[in-house]
Amino acid sequence: MTGPDSSPVVVIGGGPVGLATALVLARHGVRSIVCEQYSGINPHPRAHVVNTRSMELFRTWGIADAVLRDAVDPMWMMNILWKSTLSGEEFGRVSMLEVPEDQILARLNSSPVTITSCAQDRVQEHLLEAVRATGLTEVRYDTTVTAIDNLKQQVHLTTRSQAGTDTLTAQFVVVADGATGKFRDSLGIGMNGQPDLGHQLNIYFHADLSPWTDHSPALLVWAINSLSPGVFIGMDGHNRWTFNRNFDPATESIEQFTPEHCRTLIRDAIGDHSVDVEVCSVGTWTMSARTATNYRKDRVLLAGDAAHQFPPTGGLGMNTGLADADNLGWKLAAVVQGWASDALLDTYESDRRPVAESNTAHSVRNAISMAQSGIGPGSADVARQLESHDPSVASQARINLGVSIPLQRAHFDCLAQELGYAYDSTYDAPVAESHVQSNRVGARLPHVWIQREGSQISSHDLLKVGFTLIAGPAGTMWVEELNRSSTAVPHSSVVFGSDAHADPLALATLGLDDDSAILIRPDGHIAWRSNESDVPLTVGLAYAVAGAPTRQATQA
Incomplete structure (x- = not known):
């Protein structure tokens, strides 16, 4: 064509x-x-x-x-804040640094990025x-x-x-x-699924908010107040921001949100009307789970x-x-x-749709958790309590926030959801805070640091366009088998001990014995491994490009 x-x-x-x-x-x-x-x-x-x-x-x-x-800046990723206004009282935060050491190590050791x-x-x-x-x-x-x-x-x-x-x-x-x-x-x-879980207004604006962000950077700052509740999102850590708030299409229209009105909303949410705010654009969107x-x-x-x-x-x-x-x-x-x-194209849906369903469930759980705590977009009730003239009501609202805010950590830190899915119909992505890399068929190739030509690289750097065969130090016969097959499938190979070098722990993380091998798909997921199956390498490759389920690569 x-x-x-x-x-x-x-x-x-x-x-x-x-x-x-x-x-x-x-x-x-x-x-x-x-x-x-x-x-x-x-x-x-x-x-x-x-x-x-x-x-x-x-x-x-x-x-x-x-x-x-x-x-x-990476420091912005470390905190999510809940405050009365951007310049006002802090009610609580989720800190990505205040987690068990194994969680921090899992994030550091699971990827080169x-x-x-x-x-x-x-x-x-x-x-x-x-x-x-x-x-x-x-x-x-x-x-x-x-x-x-x-x-x-x-x-x-x-x-x-x-x-x-x-x-x-x-x-x-x-x-x-x-x-x-x-x-x-x-x-x-x-x-x-659910086509309408609520509506949001998103205001994109430029402003210098450094008087409040320089000493306390945060990716998101939720403003809980009755005047202008919403969430600030720093887009570049300098002067590009969005402000998200609830929007009711039954009683509001986008035309109402003129630049002047939006400036007032933003300044109210900042808690300082002297800030120079340039409103760039305004839009609405519908939250759904489908x-x-x-x-x-x-x-x-x-x-x-x-x-x-x-x-x-x-x-x-x-x-x-x-x-x-x-x-x-x-x-x-x-x-x-x-x-x-x-037929290979049919595996696109069987691979990706379960991931979408898992991500939907995760996102909905987070949304429900925030809604039930009253600290998401619908924070009006909590704001009224915080601003109550009854000191006992206001005090109890602050105590409740102190309990509920830390429970939102999974919303912002779930490495297993990012990396833990595998393309296998028998596998469900784990929902857990601590992620453990998997070397099973269908999983993404684990990241380990290795040596090649005197430089430290990630195992991911071994992957080329096409399929990649990775073999243990005594696994050259797998490379020979693949080359003898004269397959039309684009492929490359790496043998540890000659093409690259890894310590025993790294090889174990990859699931490689001295004479074993793994075959990696072009998208970085494991298609076949010698020490999990009696299926020959060439048959495993044939399954991978013929649209057969990934799990068949581990069946005799």
């Missing part, structure tokens, strides 16, 4: 998930066209948490350092730069896809731009047009918010979508390039 109006893959939506999908495709040598209805990246920052797994992906894609340059916060528009800028640098992706802004003709052999898309109406032809289409996109419904794909009933309709696949939507309590929305892109991208590349069957 060639020509300016055709592409192996068309991606609808130029947000983080759409751009990430295009980047993964390009890394595997597959061209794509990204159609985005807007004229460029939306400067209004929405998502901001970049969790550990997403930072690992960014490290692989070569943009982690750029993202960190735009992220908040860690969670951070970087505004979504900055993340998109770095993804866009990386996508364009590949030379394999055309990003078309001001281009709206108005119709998809989902044929069996190829897909026809009708587009509208300033140049007029056009037709695109693709082998596959990825719908990454967000929670409010229209194509999921037009494909006849439903959603399970997952698509199907991730695929013939040659069209869903990713990101088009496939799943969570409450923000956990910061998992964008991050789940980025991992969707990593999983789907290599599988589309494999099918387009002919080294995997179309």
Whole structure:
């Protein structure tokens, strides 16, 4: 399929998930066209948490350092505050440093990177730069896809731009047009879950809040008061902020929130009307907890918010979508390039949908916990108690906050939710504060520090585009077996003791004996291991690219 109006893959939506999908495709040598209805990246920052797994992906894609340059200082990630106003009384905090030592060590030892916060528009800028640098992706802004003709052999898309109406032809289409996109419904794909858990107003503004943040930096500051309750989110640790508050569409309209009104709300929440506030943009959004009933309709696949939507309590929305892109991208590349069957694409849903359901449950639990404690968006009752003229009522409200605030830690610190899922239908991601890396089939390759060519690197740095075989010091026969198979599947190999060096503890963490081997998928998850199965290596690889369940790679 060639020509300016055709592409192996068309991606609808130029947000983080759409751009990430295009980047993964390009890394595997597959061209794509990204159609985005807007004229460029939306400067209004929405998502901001970049969790550990997403930072690992960014490290692989070569943009982690750029993202960190735009992220908040690490000290901002250490605290979540609840105060009367930004300048007022502190009621409590969740400190990421006040945890058991094993929890801190687990986060330090489980990955070469860690969670951070970087505004979504900055993340998109770095993804866009990386996508364009590949030379394999055309990003078309001001281009709206108005119709998809989902044929069996190829897909026809009708587009509208300033140049007029056009037709695109693709082998596959990825719908990454967000929670409010229209194509999921037009494909006849439903959603399970709760569509309306509440409404929020988000104000993006610039202001110097350093008089209060310099001495007490915090990623989130919840303001609990009756005048202007909400939450401040520092987008860059300097002057970019968002302020989120409840919004009632039955009694309020977006038109009411003029720049002057928003400035007043923000200053009330700061507790200081002398602050210079520049209101940049205002938007509303609906909090929901839903997952698509199907991730695929013939040659069209869903990713990101088009496939799943969570409450923000956990910061998992964008991050789940980025991992969707990593999983789907290599599988589309494999099918387009002919080294995997179309059935491989069915494993995209069986891999990713359970993760979305687990993340939904985690996010809803967090939202319920905050609501029941009265310290989330609906803090009006607690605010009235805190401001009561009865000293005993106000005192008891402060005591209650002191008890309930520390219970919110899982909302902000759950490494197992970030890294603990495995692509195996028999496996449920653990919900636990202390994460232990797994080397079982289906799990992400554990991170350990190793030596190669005199430098310390992560085990993740051994992975190349395609499959990677990693063998113990006496496991060269596995490399020979893979090379003898003359497989068309792109692959590389590493033998400890010659290509890289690791101590016994690192090898044990990877699950490698002296003469064993593990096979890693292009998305960093373990596809097969010699010391778990009687299945030959080549059969395990064949299962992985034929769309067979991952667990079959461990069955004779």
